[in-house]
Every structure is written in structure tokens, then in C-alpha cells.
Amino acid sequence: MRIVIDPAFKVGEVDDRLFGSFVEHMGRAVYGGIYEPTHPSATADGFRGDVLALVREMGVSLVRYPGGNFVSAYDWEDGVGPERPTRLDLAWHSIEPNTFGTDEFLRWAAVAGIEPLLAVNLGTRGIDAARALLEYVNAPRGTKWADMRPRDEPYGVKLWCLGNEMDGPWQVGQKTAVEYGRLAAETGKAMKWVDPSIELCVVGSSNSSMPTFGSWEDTVLDLTWEIADHISLHTYYDPAKFEDVDAYLRCSQDLDRMIDTVVATADAVAGRKRSRKRIGISVDEWNVWHQTANPHHVGHDGPFKHAPALAEDEHTVADALVVGCLLITLLRHADRVRIGCLAQLVNVIPPIRTSNGGPAWRQTTFHPFAHAARFGHGTVLRVELAGDEVEATAVRDGDGVTVFAVNRSAGTTPLDLVVRDLDLTVTEHLVLDGELGASNTAEHPDRVTPRRVAGAELPPRSWNVLRLT
Known part of the structure; x- marks a missing residue:
């Protein structure tokens, strides 16, 4: 497989917010x-210290909160102040004690060193609740909601989602689309009258199989x-929804088409409006999800439970390769994809797993994300490949170039x-591979870990990071 890298052929600059996640x-x-105040590693605020260490190691730049489906019936006032009512959460058929809310999340984000992305409820609520939350979070002292904030200084949250799915x-x-768009x-x-400096993300389609995919984006952006x-x-x-592992390893081609469709739709709206504005794409929920093998929800007819174990998938090497392909796809669209959120961060379809009162460990999918977040900053260069056995992209940072590549084939490539125009050689080659069904567990947390190899051969079914200096 021949890859030609020319620094003159640029895709775009990587936005650091591409390496986000979701809680x-x-x-x-x-x-x-x-959050687990009784854990041996817990901080004074109740944050799990072992999870914080892994989040920092993973390189997460941004976290979206508090949902997700949860936000569409969430009264944010329940999660602030000294009185925290217990509510029924209809989204996940759970009991929500509201012990952890906006202030706790924003303190956690500061400790973790990540940028927050807050979502507002446009399911059961609307303008008043959203502008009040923004005032609470970002306004200086001297008004009703800002004076209720437990700290004098505003949090200064810049990114906001207007609802969810x-x-x-x-x-x-x-x-x-018309109801939501208006x-x-x-x-x-x-919200922009309260704080003109914020950035707003409107809701696109929930997935590419929605019957209104494309037309939804057109109507919402028009409004x-x-x-x-x-x-x-x-x-x-x-x-489980792919006919075989080869088809599964090519699922990033769907994400590629989705991004192209949404970009084309947004630009068509810009054309109709004679606008030079270019809408960014926020891929703020993406991941592999074993929904068939591990049903994440058991209907709405059983008892409500506090923090039930939902969607605690055990990710495999095959899943890690798919996550690698999806990361490469996001980077290859760096000219328009500004935000990305691997959904979710801990325990729910997660790169990080924990046991209550016990250890935290890295899943297989942790490693491609950590590599991309560490080495994927700079300028994405255009890489054209023959065939689809290898998925690859290249990122230039200063005088060096990093090539990310997934070998989908069953043979060494x-x-x-x-x-061109740069005197570079491969000085480091990191590989994640192994039996496609292998995974990490609490008992064997390092069964699947990256290794260093010599040369530029891509092992069969492998995630690769090649550092050229």
C-alpha cells in the first residue's frame, strides 16, 4: 500500500474539540x-480519582452534559442548590436523586481539565429555562439566577446544545422539524442576548436511517x-447488524457519507440565503454499541432503579478497530467537523469501565482515542488510497507527521x-491488534494494549500510529 503525503495538500486544521466525550x-x-463519594480514590467533591486519572490519560478535551435523552425532561433547577428533589427519569426508567448537577459537573470538568458542552431541555421546556440556566452559569453577580450560583465568578461555558435528538x-x-426549528x-x-459570546449547536437527525434524514437538516437550518x-x-x-466482520470494519463509510450529506445540505441552505456562513458539524454522539447482544433497556414496565447497569458493553479488538476508523473519518473531515463526542465516557458504551468501590480500567477502545487525542493535533493532509483494505489519514504538527491507519485485511500490508518536500522517517510505530474478540476486564485489564514495532508494515486487522520525524 503506497501513501503519498504532500504538505501542500491540506484538508484543514484540527479543532481540539474533536476529541470530546459525553456524560x-x-x-x-x-x-x-x-462520581462515587464513598470510593477509596474519591476527592473531597466525591469525584473518582482513578477515573479522573484515566480521563486525563485519554486526552479528552471536551465533555457534553447532561444528555442525551435524559435532558429532554430534565429540570436543571433540581440539580443546583441545597435542596435536591428525587425524580423519575423517563428516558432511562431510572430514579434520579439529583445529587450530581450542573455545579458538580462544572467543578469536575475544571478538575479534569476539559471544556464543558452543556445541553438545554427543548423537549418539555424551552426559552425561559434555557436563558435562566445560561444566566446562572455565565452571568456576573447582580441578577436572580447569577446570585444563586455558589461561586462569584461565572463559569464561562461557551458551547451549548439546543436539545437532543x-x-x-x-x-x-x-x-x-418545523416545531423544533422555531x-x-x-x-x-x-440565549445569545444573554451572552453573545456563546456558540450554539442545533439538533440534526438522530441517525442516517431516520426517514427525515437530510430534509430535517434542511428545514432546521433554514429556521x-x-x-x-x-x-x-x-x-x-x-x-450484530452487519453480515460479517469485514462489513463491520467498513461501517465508517456510513459516517463519511453522513458528514458529506449534512455538509452539502448546510451549504445548500447557505446558497439559498446568499450567506457566506459555513455551519460546523458537531458529531456529538458516536461509537460502537452492542445493542443487540447487550440490550441497554428493559422496557418501561419494570420498577424504576437508581443507576442501573445499562449498556455496559465489553469492547473487543474489532470494536477498537472500528473506533479507529471512525476517528480517522472525523479527522479526514477536519475542515467541517469541529466537535466530536465519543459516547459515552464511563460505564455506558465506554472507553473506561469501573466497578462500584473497585477498580477502573481501560477498554480496548480507549487506546485509539488516546493516540488520536495525543498525536492528532495540527493540519490534516489529504491522503488518497487505492481500495478500502486500509483506512488512513495524516496529520502534520510542526516538522513532524503522524499517520493513523487501520488495516482491515486479514493479511500483513x-x-x-x-x-514530499519533508525529510522524514518513521521513528515510532504503535500497534493495537490481537484476537478480534479479545477484551479487557477488571480481572485482566491489560489483555489488549498497544505495542511498539519496527518498520512500516501494518499487521493483520490492526490499528496503527506511525510517527514520522
Whole structure:
């Protein structure tokens, strides 16, 4: 396989927010995930110290909160102040004690060193609740909601989602594109009057199989054009829904088509409006998800439970290769994809798993993300490949270049790297491979880990990071 890298052929600059993740009040993502006051490693605020260490190691730049489906019926006021009512969460058929809320999350984000992305409820609520939350979070002292904040200084949150998956029948407060677009436009207008410096992300389609995919984006952007900075794109891939492992390892081609479709739709709206504005794409939910093999929900007819174990998938080497391909796809669209959120961060379809009161460990999918977050900053260079046995991209940072590559084939693939106008050689080659069904567990947390190899051959079914200096 020959890859020609020319520094003159640029895709775009990588936005650091591409390496984000997601924490929703779902399952044990919060309670027992990032927050467990009785854990031996817990900080004074109740944050799990072992999880914080792994989040920093993973290189997460941004975290979206508090949902997800959860946000569509969430009263944010329940999660602030000294009185915290216990509520029924209809999204995940759970009991929500509201012990962990906005202030706890923003303190956790500061300790973790990540940028927060907050979502507002446009399912059961709207303009008033959103502008009040923004005032609470970002306004200086001297007004009702800002004076209720436990700290004097505003948090200064810049990124906000206007709802979540509002096209989905599983959503509390599902809306048509027109209903949602009008509400989002007015909510966004009011929010930008409160704080003109914020960026707003409007809701796109829940996935590419939605019957309104494309037309939803067209209508929503037409109605929200004045206030929208980004539009969301969500996608999950279930290995059981592919005919074989080869098809599963090619699922990133669907994400590639989705991004192209949303970009084309956004630019068509810009053309109709004679606007030079270019909407960013926020892929703020993406991952593999074993929904068939590990059903994440057991209906709405059983008892409500506090922090039930939902979607605690055990990720395999095959899953790690798919996550690697999806990361490469996001980087290859760095000219338009500004935000990415691997969903989710801990315990729910996670790169990090924990046991209550016990250890935290890295899943196989942790490693490609950590590599991309560490080495994927700079300028993405255009890489054209013959065939689809190898998925690859290249990122230039200063005088060096990093090539990320997934070898989908069952055989070793020699790589011929040709770098124009730069005197570079491969000085480090990291590989993640192994039996496709292998995974990491609490008992064997390091069964699947990256290794260093010599040369530029891509092992069979492998994730590769080649550092050229």
C-alpha cells in the first residue's frame, strides 16, 4: 500500500474539540462512574480519582452534559442548590436523586481539565429555562439566577446544545422539524442576548436511517440560520447488524457519507440565503454499541432503579478497530467537523469501565482515542488510497507527521510512505491488534494494549500510529 503525503495538500486544521466525550445521567455514567463519594480514590467533591486519572490519560478535551435523552425532561433547577428533589427519569426508567448537577459537573470538568458542552431541555421546556440556566452559569453577580450560583465568578461555558435528538419517537417531547426549528431559533436568540459570546449547536437527525434524514437538516437550518453555529450528527454501529466482520470494519463509510450529506445540505441552505456562513458539524454522539447482544433497556414496565447497569458493553479488538476508523473519518473531515463526542465516557458504551468501590480500567477502545487525542493535533493532509483494505489519514504538527491507519485485511500490508518536500522517517510505530474478540476486564485489564514495532508494515486487522520525524 503506497501513501503519498504532500504538505501542500491540506484538508484543514484540527479543532481540539474533536476529541470530546459525553456524560449523561444514564446507567452508571455519573453515579459509580465519574462520581462515587464513598470510593477509596474519591476527592473531597466525591469525584473518582482513578477515573479522573484515566480521563486525563485519554486526552479528552471536551465533555457534553447532561444528555442525551435524559435532558429532554430534565429540570436543571433540581440539580443546583441545597435542596435536591428525587425524580423519575423517563428516558432511562431510572430514579434520579439529583445529587450530581450542573455545579458538580462544572467543578469536575475544571478538575479534569476539559471544556464543558452543556445541553438545554427543548423537549418539555424551552426559552425561559434555557436563558435562566445560561444566566446562572455565565452571568456576573447582580441578577436572580447569577446570585444563586455558589461561586462569584461565572463559569464561562461557551458551547451549548439546543436539545437532543428531537426527531426521535423515544424522546420526551418529540417534535417535527418545523416545531423544533422555531423553538430552537427563539431559544437561541434569547440565549445569545444573554451572552453573545456563546456558540450554539442545533439538533440534526438522530441517525442516517431516520426517514427525515437530510430534509430535517434542511428545514432546521433554514429556521435557525441566524443563531446556529453547528449542527449535530449522531451515529452508532452495532456489530450484530452487519453480515460479517469485514462489513463491520467498513461501517465508517456510513459516517463519511453522513458528514458529506449534512455538509452539502448546510451549504445548500447557505446558497439559498446568499450567506457566506459555513455551519460546523458537531458529531456529538458516536461509537460502537452492542445493542443487540447487550440490550441497554428493559422496557418501561419494570420498577424504576437508581443507576442501573445499562449498556455496559465489553469492547473487543474489532470494536477498537472500528473506533479507529471512525476517528480517522472525523479527522479526514477536519475542515467541517469541529466537535466530536465519543459516547459515552464511563460505564455506558465506554472507553473506561469501573466497578462500584473497585477498580477502573481501560477498554480496548480507549487506546485509539488516546493516540488520536495525543498525536492528532495540527493540519490534516489529504491522503488518497487505492481500495478500502486500509483506512488512513495524516496529520502534520510542526516538522513532524503522524499517520493513523487501520488495516482491515486479514493479511500483513506493507506500507510505502512517500513524503514530499519533508525529510522524514518513521521513528515510532504503535500497534493495537490481537484476537478480534479479545477484551479487557477488571480481572485482566491489560489483555489488549498497544505495542511498539519496527518498520512500516501494518499487521493483520490492526490499528496503527506511525510517527514520522
